[in-house]
Amino acid sequence: GLEDLCDAAAKVRDNRKQTFLTFSPKVFIPLTRLRRDTCSYCTFRTEPDNTPNIFTSPDEVLDVAKRGQSFGCTEALFTLGERPEKRYPEAQNWLNRNGYRTTLQYLGDMCKMVNEKTALLPHANPGTMSKREMSDLKPYNPSMGLMLENISPQLFAKGGPHEFAPSKRPSVRIKTITIAGILRIPFTTGLLIGIGETLEERIESLLYIRSLHHQFGHIQEVIIQNFRAKPQTQMESHPDASTKDLLWTIAVARLILGSPVNIQVPPNLSARDYQIYIDAGINDWGGISP
Secondary structure, three states: OHHHHHHHHHHHHHHHHOOOOEEEEEEEEEEEOOOOOEOOOOOOOOOHHHOOOOOOOHHHHHHHHHHHHHOOOOEEEEEEOOOHHHOOHHHHHHHHHOOOOOHHHHHHHHHHHHHHHOOOEEEEEOOOOOHHHHHHHHHHOOEEEOOOEOOOHHHHOOOOOOOEOHHHOHHHHHHHHHHHHHOOOOEEEEEEEOOOOOHHHHHHHHHHHHHHHHHHOOEEEEEEEEOOOOOOOOOOOOOOOOHHHHHHHHHHHHHHHOOOOEEEOOHHHOOOOHHHHHHHOOOEEEEEOO
């Protein structure tokens, strides 16, 4: 049963990780909330008319980073929507006015600034990227990340949550994770569970992550993130991923990925019962923000 599965996974974790649980004291720097994709469950994305600032300015970025540092943070997580300039003229105009062609160029400068003017380590999550774009970011990012979410083709089929999200296609996400391996960039990826995928598709996704890690050795952590329905989204009435579902997926991830890979569950998405996921084989809580 589930208890035996979790016990086996915890034993595998204990072989390498002993009894250490890690986390990253992290400050979040939202560079922009505009994005070209539309997902059925996203609350991060906004429209130009709904935000006073198209992008966070360099002064604001540095201010947030320095305040994070004063609270003991060691990592600056840059969050942003992917390539908003492809969809919104307002974003392209802002970039042009400030001397940039793309959002990724601006991100690179902000990572460089935080790297040089604070003690924080930047970690960029800008979505899918080309080899050149990742090479440009690499000098200022000790690590980067992109959630695989799932390799299921049904999620981007008509009516699926990723129907209008071209960058959520598994092929383009896999390409970015592969480029990170070629460039030897330590990388965070993971699954989002409970959005319409099958258990078999979760297993296939984890096996794919394992194969990439065997090839390049660059997957530093795998996040198992549970879907939580949010009001005023298309999936607001979709049921949340259950505790049992999350326990099962964590345990299977640990058994598939083995003891060396760090497996993380975001505690903010499981505030009521987050401790029990330790029993399923996790060893990391990810970014904890002051």
